[in-house]
Amino acid sequence: MEKPLSKISYRNLRRIDGDLVNIDCADGRIAAIVPAGSAAASGAEMIDAKGQLLLPALVESHVHLDKTLWGQPYRANSAGPMLKDYIDNERRVLRKVKAPIAVRSAALLEHCIARGSLYIRCHIDVAPDIGLSHVEGMLALREKYRDLVDMQFVAFPQTGMLIQPGTVELMDKALAMGVETVGGLDPAGIDRDPIAHLTAIFDLAEKHGKGLDIHLHDRGELGLWQIERIADFTQARGLKEKVIISHAYCLGMFPHARIEKLGQRLADLGISLMTSAPADTHVPPVAFLKSIGVNICCGSDGIRDAWSPFGNGDMLERAWLLAFRFDWSKEEELQSALDSATGAAAKAIGLAQYGLKAGHAADFIYLPVEALGDALGQRPHNRNVVRHGRLVAQDGALLKSRLG
């Protein structure tokens, strides 16, 4: 249970426009944001941020916590060269690693929180060989950490869906158990029957009244064609603002003119895009697509798992990687990069009351830099994280006392 919350006033926080403010919190919500120097409510506990930079709580919109080997002994990447080899290798590795999700994923989750992510959408593998074991583990994890972080789940058919009989039924059960979102995976490239794949996942969404989050790695025209079909299904099923397409490399492979109409359709249907901002492949042209109204956010994807030793769950690092990907350096570009891990991500995953505003949950971070450019460029680890008005991480370390 969350402890009773008193009034807390965070003093001398520097907004990214440079102004110093205080944030007065009451009952876990922002009561007021006022100029520094204003008096606090009587009886409020005072915490002086000493001019550190204030940012809204970070939003992790795409991560695979159930796959991580965080906190486990290091394992060299032993996968073969093809996507299929990586999928098979992951299964082998996770069978060998004895630590359950309650240990592996919890260790990473705590790290993500300490880096400032207080809203996390996590894909969870669902497949015949593992059944619902990952779902069960993650549901328990969410319950344990509910005072510290808001988590959303996606039932993700990592090994394929139609090509793995029984997977749709497992996803159906996962959704009944409390998973919020229907996943999908390369309807053409992996499942080899795109319309049947989309029919199945949109049927699940309709049955459970949920949204969708579809991994799409398929490239070139094959990718674009599937985005058009996802738009068709979204429109036909009335799921405006409820669908994310994750990765969508294909959008980065064409001139703007070729994708403009499709982009406008995504904007009209409120279909968001998620990118991990990879450097070795194409990335949707973020500035152009945002200029025509498409909502785009960033996510970590896998973190220190059987796929790669890399990733660390730092959403400031991911936002910087987006800027790095496009060689952004101007202030409005830096704000767009930050947006990919804050406002745009919140919109993509459907957070109703997100951001630094009176009445919203008092969820924010502050860190020892002067400006947004330094927050992204330097990404100091010694961050302070406030969740529902309470400091839950200080100088980069999670305050374990806040847990349950």
Add this chain to the structure above:
Amino acid sequence: MEKPLSKISYRNLRRIDGDLVNIDCADGRIAAIVPAGSAAASGAEMIDAKGQLLLPALVESHVHLDKTLWGQPYRANSAGPMLKDYIDNERRVLRKVKAPIAVRSAALLEHCIARGSLYIRCHIDVAPDIGLSHVEGMLALREKYRDLVDMQFVAFPQTGMLIQPGTVELMDKALAMGVETVGGLDPAGIDRDPIAHLTAIFDLAEKHGKGLDIHLHDRGELGLWQIERIADFTQARGLKEKVIISHAYCLGMFPHARIEKLGQRLADLGISLMTSAPADTHVPPVAFLKSIGVNICCGSDGIRDAWSPFGNGDMLERAWLLAFRFDWSKEEELQSALDSATGAAAKAIGLAQYGLKAGHAADFIYLPVEALGDALGQRPHNRNVVRHGRLVAQDGALLKSRLG
């Protein structure tokens, strides 16, 4: 002056192969690397690394310390859209910023050392409007920090050379003052007379008995053609192993077959390549070029300056960015990434006795991770840095007492 050095034994360092070793230092050099558990020399001071990961000192092979605004109030990037605008903007900004190199560059240099870079090649702007002021500032800086770091300098014609009369003469003076290397900049794209440009800089190199380090941003066939000409000059002037081409984006714009012969020529002439591993443009195909014998290293390029707020001088981050650029994740790939900021960089800038070997300078770092994959993926800031046998940075903070 450097303080007298006693015997120091660093205990329980974990090599990247997993073995635990001790490094016994005497008079600033590595006396022996022995299995952990071995007895130390009598009278040696003992420092227990407690199993932290051992890496050789990092090598920064390309940085512009004289341009940095490190430690100065944050400035939003105010440059216009073109390369020329960025060059002009930098001049405006640096005229406005009052802090001299002794302050700005020193602050960044100390940060780089604390992150583990003990060998640094720095390009220094030389141009009619600033004359040799940056050279003078950097020479003084090198003298002040000589106990902590080995620095090499390149006389760099940032605003163009032949198109800026007087620049060659200033470079000539800079080389006479102690700058080690002749710079160059887009002989075709900026200076518009490639053969005259190369003739001038190779003449300077010959006159002073120095090597060269040439910025080449020119793309496509124009870039390849200039690399061929640089190879011609290197061969004709007998400067094998003495030339670096920095950036060389053009090599990443063609199929391997098209650049293989040129790559073999670079290998034969010992011409190294330097990349900052950018994600928004082409990068030389590092794995392929290394496979045919080309030496390739990484550098930070500009750091928090008028060009961009980004960059932080962390060469582990740069090595990781190289891996990220090519989606490397296997152990041999991680070692290649590390090599770009250690061995390959040392070779590129001509360090004679580099690396963890008895008889070499006792320059190394250790940090709280278990394996190379974690060093690159997590890049903890709380590193320990040993220079000439002495701890000069501890838990990420420079020990100021070591300075002079």
